[in-house]
Amino acid sequence: MVALADSLEIDKFIACGYSMGSLVAQLIWRRHPDRVSALVLGATSRNFLGSPTERLISSLSPAFTLAARANPFLRSLHADVFGTGYLNNIDAETRKYVRAEMSFTSMSTVAAALVAVAEFTSHTWIGDVDIPVSVLVTTRDSVVPLGRQMKLADAIPHGTIVTVEGDHGVFVESPKRFAQKIVEACQAVKPAPPEGRRVLPWRPS
Secondary structure, three states: OHHHHHHOOOOOEEEEEEOHHHHHHHHHHHHOHHHEEEEEEEOOOOEOOOOHHHHHHHHHHHHHHHHHHHOHHHHHOEHHHOOOHHHHHOOHHHHHHHHHHHOOOEHHHHHHHHHHHHHOEOOOOHHHOOOOEEEEEEOOOOOOOHHHHHHHHHOOOOOEEEEEOOOOOHHHHOHHHHHHHHHHHHHHHOOOOOOOOOOOOOOOO
């Protein structure tokens, strides 16, 4: 992400992430604090080792990653084999599009991502973040429970909480509402404009 900013000649930027992307955003600040002007962390936590299921996934993922790379059958599977519950709440055309997008990701890549998520923790340093932060909380999240999201928010005393009603797949179920909340979270942490300059708020169409 920092290399992309370099190529676009962007000095500082808001690191905005959702779910696993919020772990990436946290790491961007950790590794490149001089490049990040603010953080927007959506539907996420300080780590994903709190429940027995998460600890089990953590222990099994490395072995599954190796198996998925070596086994032709597993290597041929894609992420669309997951029975993601939120896909049941969307129309058939959108569901088809989402599954087509998921089919571009192999199960071995998914397993490697699970390993990376399991190894991530920011609980010892997230409180040191010294830039504006918005925490976008999904209020009915069945993947990252509300309590876990609030623990992240509580660990950043100066953070702003923005709530969006919905499950972890709210960006698929209600994309317009989700986009509005993302914009709201970004507006809450953007730098103030220079005095005398009037900036109109941007709204998604």
